[in-house]
Amino acid sequence: MNGRGGMLSRVFFHVALCLATAAPLCPSPGLAEDAPRYGGRMVIGSLGEPINLISILTSDAASHELARYFYTAPLRYDKDLQVECLAAEHYEVLEGGRLLRFKLREDIQWADGTPFTARDVEFTYRLMINPATPTAYAGDYRMIREFRRTGEYAFEVRYDKPFARSLTTWMHDVLPRHLLEGADIRTTPLARNPVSAGPYRLKTWEYGSHIALAANPAHFEGRPYFDDLVYRFIPDLSTIFLEMKAHRLDMGSLTPLQYLRQTSGADWDNYWRKFRYLASGYTFISYNLEHPFFKDVRVRRALSHAINCRDIIKGVLFGQGELTVGPYQPGAWVYNDRLDPYEHDPEKARLLLTEAGITDQNGDGILDVPVEDKNGQIRFRPFSFTLLVNQGNEQREKIAVIIQSQLKAIGIDVRIRAVEWAAFINDFVNPRRYESLILSWNTLADPDLSDVWHSSRAEAGGLNFMGFRNPEADGLLEAAASTLDQDERKKLYDRFQEILHDEQPYTFLYVPYSLPIVQARIRGVSPAPAGIMHNFIWWWDSTALSSPQHFGLIR
Numbered sequence: 001m002n003g004r005g006g007m008l009s010r011v012f013f014h015v016a017l018c019l020a021t022a023a024p025l026c027p028s029p030g031l032a033e034d035a036p037r038y039g040g041r042m043v044i045g046s047l048g049e050p051i052n053l054i055s056i057l058t059s060d061a062a063s064h065e066l067a068r069y070f071y072t073a074p075l076r077y078d079k080d081l082q083v084e085c086l087a088a089e090h091y092e093v094l095e096g097g098r099l100l101r102f103k104l105r106e107d108i109q110w111a112d113g114t115p116f117t118a119r120d121v122e123f124t125y126r127l128m129i130n131p132a133t134p135t136a137y138a139g140d141y142r143m144i145r146e147f148r149r150t151g152e153y154a155f156e157v158r159y160d161k162p163f164a165r166s167l168t169t170w171m172h173d174v175l176p177r178h179l180l181e182g183a184d185i186r187t188t189p190l191a192r193n194p195v196s197a198g199p200y201r202l203k204t205w206e207y208g209s210h211i212a213l214a215a216n217p218a219h220f221e222g223r224p225y226f227d228d229l230v231y232r233f234i235p236d237l238s239t240i241f242l243e244m245k246a247h248r249l250d251m252g253s254l255t256p257l258q259y260l261r262q263t264s265g266a267d268w269d270n271y272w273r274k275f276r277y278l279a280s281g282y283t284f285i286s287y288n289l290e291h292p293f294f295k296d297v298r299v300r301r302a303l304s305h306a307i308n309c310r311d312i313i314k315g316v317l318f319g320q321g322e323l324t325v326g327p328y329q330p331g332a333w334v335y336n337d338r339l340d341p342y343e344h345d346p347e348k349a350r351l352l353l354t355e356a357g358i359t360d361q362n363g364d365g366i367l368d369v370p371v372e373d374k375n376g377q378i379r380f381r382p383f384s385f386t387l388l389v390n391q392g393n394e395q396r397e398k399i400a401v402i403i404q405s406q407l408k409a410i411g412i413d414v415r416i417r418a419v420e421w422a423a424f425i426n427d428f429v430n431p432r433r434y435e436s437l438i439l440s441w442n443t444l445a446d447p448d449l450s451d452v453w454h455s456s457r458a459e460a461g462g463l464n465f466m467g468f469r470n471p472e473a474d475g476l477l478e479a480a481a482s483t484l485d486q487d488e489r490k491k492l493y494d495r496f497q498e499i500l501h502d503e504q505p506y507t508f509l510y511v512p513y514s515l516p517i518v519q520a521r522i523r524g525v526s527p528a529p530a531g532i533m534h535n536f537i538w539w540w541d542s543t544a545l546s547s548p549q550h551f552g553l554i555r
Helices: 061-067 118-129 237-245 256-261 266-271 297-306 309-315 346-355 394-408 421-429 471-481 486-503
Strands: 017-020 041-046 075-077 083-085 088-094 099-104 144-151 154-159 200-206 210-215 228-233 251-253 272-278 281-287 368-372 378-382 384-390 413-419 436-442 506-514 516-519
Touching: 041 237, 083 088, 099 118, 118 144, 118 154, 237 251, 237 394, 266 272, 281 297, 281 394, 297 346, 297 394, 297 486, 297 506, 309 394, 309 506, 384 394, 384 421, 394 413, 394 436, 413 421, 421 436, 471 486
Parallel strands: 041 228, 041 251, 384 413, 384 436
Antiparallel strands: 017 272, 075 083, 088 099, 099 154, 144 154, 200 210, 210 228, 251 516, 272 506, 272 516, 281 436, 281 506, 368 378
């Protein structure tokens, strides 16, 4: 989940395009300009602060962004979105996809010196399928019929039937068995002070201020080039921009206005590089389908017709976004391009609401909704609801104001409430104590979105927090998950998108462009289908004084 709109996702469907390359800074004497070197510090501005550094317990972007520096997994996607080994030395897919065999590397250690083994993988698997574990990501692991350790550094998993995203399961973080076995995962101090097997180790976490990480000299892929990595928590986009302008940050995300109009001139051109690519995520309005106002599909369709997404893209994003009909990126193989986005049509919205029995009963200009009370009597309630946004995300706050105005034009009263991020997730989203809200989801390379859309995930703490339940959609997701042929999967996901288009549990607003900006002295940035962060640990500071040979490490 993209809580603050500032996360640079691990996986993108579209090629990142470098649109402006800054003039290089002077390198250190005696070192080739393009020679990677160790040393220096990278400071990143982040709107969101992690809720928990054990990623299986959270769905917010900030937590996952930071957790990836501490943990590893058997597999990952490479820069071209192809599966490759990470902690695994090799793997095999056998019996038509029903059996996976893995052999782990034997040179990986946790920061306390304990070897990383198949026992850690087995422990993580059993933790994930334990009903007492408060995770939204157990679905993939529950598809496994049998997990078997076949050696200290080897394991295999068997499925009843082929599972299309089975390899993606083994891209999730593996947790340390020797520190968590027998502990309460909900209260473990590792949530705030992780023991790393990844490229960085935690130095300090000053709540509300920053997290500082130090390079892990024993990382099995090699020591990262930066000595230190700092995430500063700045819950306001304007302040982040001012900090970048003052050169107190090395990387951040630009708003469309900043990207287009406020980052030109000698200083920006000489010291910064900007990038632009279609993000792997989408922004939406979620409706609580248990709320009496939103149970009728005609109401949800009416809302989507009343909201002018083109105006939002033009007025808030300054054109830096694309319309979407569902939870996939336009241009991706899975995207159903036969569907048209809901057009802005206030008159059609009014007709749908009238069909649903929603009219202005007392002439006050606000529509009234017929709602059955606990005695079975129909009472009319003003069509007035709260639209939640998270504090500090100015884009979403502006979108909310536009939506408020557009819905007022058809007789709907919208109240806007901005809530601090942790409270937004913990007090409203997770317990489903909301009427409507604006959020963004990141999407991964595999199109199976069962975690968000399957009825079984519409449970406490599940990612289907809007309460969407549709038996046909469930069947399509299940069938697609066990179909390996891409053409056949495409047919199933096309029909799935048709159902979402008809049901409108979300109003799908847009897919934004990611607009990251990086100091020009930072080298090694390599745009690719996986975005710019795919090789982040191999970025380096061209002004650092040390060379790779200084540390005796060769990657």
